[in-house]
Amino acid sequence: MENLIAPAIVLSDLLIFALVFVMPFYKEKKYKKALSWLIGTGIVYLALTIYDSFVGIAACTLLSGITLFLIVIKHLFKVKKTDRYDVFSIVIAYVFTIVYLGYSAYVANDLKVTEYSFDVGSDLRIVQISDIHYGSFGNTDKLKEIVNEANAQHPDVIVLTGDIVDENTSVERLHECFSELSNLNARLGVYYVIGNHDSNIENYSLSKLFNLIENYGITPLKDKCVILDENYVLFGLSDPSVSEEISVDKIASKSGVDLTGYKAIVLKHQPSNYAGIVANEDVDIELVLSGHTHGGQMFPVNVLYKLSSRHADDLMYGTTELDGIDFVVSSGATGGEMPFKNMTISEIVVIDLH
Numbered sequence: 324m325e326n327l328i329a330p331a332i333v334l335s336d337l338l339i340f341a342l343v344f345v346m347p348f349y350k351e352k353k354y355k356k357a358l359s360w361l362i363g364t365g366i367v368y369l370a371l372t373i374y375d376s377f378v379g380i381a382a383c384t385l386l387s388g389i390t391l392f393l394i395v396i397k398h399l400f401k402v403k404k405t406d407r408y409d410v411f412s413i414v415i416a417y418v419f420t421i422v423y424l425g426y427s428a429y430v431a432n433d434l435k436v437t438e439y440s441f442d443v444g445s446d447l448r449i450v451q452i453s454d455i456h457y458g459s460f461g462n463t464d465k466l467k468e469i470v471n472e473a474n475a476q477h478p479d480v481i482v483l484t485g486d487i488v489d490e491n492t493s494v495e496r497l498h499e500c501f502s503e504l505s506n507l508n509a510r511l512g513v514y515y516v517i518g519n520h521d522s523n524i525e526n527y528s529l530s531k532l533f534n535l536i537e538n539y540g541i542t543p544l545k546d547k548c549v550i551l552d553e554n555y556v557l558f559g560l561s562d563p564s565v566s567e568e569i570s571v572d573k574i575a576s577k578s579g580v581d582l583t584g585y586k587a588i589v590l591k592h593q594p595s596n597y598a599g600i601v602a603n604e605d606v607d608i609e610l611v612l613s614g615h616t617h618g619g620q621m622f623p624v625n626v627l628y629k630l631s632s633r634h635a636d637d638l639m640y641g642t643t644e645l646d647g648i649d650f651v652v653s654s655g656a657t658g659g660e661m662p663f664k665n666m667t668i669s670e671i672v673v674i675d676l677h
């Protein structure tokens with residue numbers, strides 16, 4: 324089913340274009356020009372799709388959308404020099420598409436370090452890495468860059484907050500990914516929570532994935548907690564796509580460990596149900612770290628994401644404070660499933676607790 328989404332989008336792009344653009348031309352007996360535009364866009368799509376289906380979709384949508392917009396303007400304002408205007412439309416559509424996607428590809432690939440600092444009472448330096456989607460995006464050089472940048476921060480603990488791999492990751496690339504990530508270095512360890520995509524690898528059960536991750540020296544936390552030091556306890560929640568959400572209080576009582584006096588850091592892939600986190604009373608939660616949103620990815624996806632968010636108060640990017648708990652949402656270390664990002668960044672996050 325998912326394999327049909329890409330061709331369906333492109334087909335609807337071309338159909339909209341054909342209906343609104345070709346038909347008036349047909350009436351004007353200039354359909355040959357319109358048809359050659361249509362074929363041209365189709366060829367651009369096919370050529371780009373060989374490289375990456377998302378590049379094809381994005382380019383085709385932009386080319387069709389911009390041309391459509393300019394054609395509507397042409398008819399609204401009854402432009403007289405139509406031949407010149409049509410050439411202008413096509414040039415504008417191609418230039419905008421190339422500049423917009425080129426810039427977005429650059430942003431997706433440009434790794435930044437984002438720093439936050441919170442007053443909690445005890446020192447701890449955390450590095451958060453999220454949403455690499457290795458398999459859809461990146462190569463070993465990108466992984467090496469992420470690992471080197473993370474280690475250069477000299478963190479006490481490193482956390483991987485889900486969608487590190489995804490349904491497009493082959494078993495070979497799965498090993499490649501965690502073999503590189505095994506070079507992450509933190510004195511209190513490297514921890515991992517599952518996302519909604521890395522739980523979807525074909526013929527790879529969750530327990531098999533967790534075994535593989537553990538073999539590379541990374542500790543998966545699925546509705547579990549682990550004592551980090553004399554001040555902090557780290558909770559890792561499962562993702563709703565894998566199992567029903569369990570409260571931090573419940574995980575703590577199930578663990579049988581007396582957590583009195585410990586401050587809790589919670590890893591939770593999706594930044595949803597903040598009210599549920601705040602409702603925990605037995606555990607002193609100080610910080611919640613999430614990813615998943617890709618910071619909205621790019622315009623106009625970010626606007627659609629915000630409008631369609633099930634929990635309007637939950638965060639898409641950055642940090643917020645609710646009832647004494649600091650929430651951080653990372654936009655992820657790469658472009659994720661698509662090699663484009665804008666109006667956000669690719670990042671690793673450094674959090675200093677004092």
Ligand SMILES: [Fe+2]
Pocket residue numbers: 485486518519520592614615616
């Ligand atoms: Fe996700």
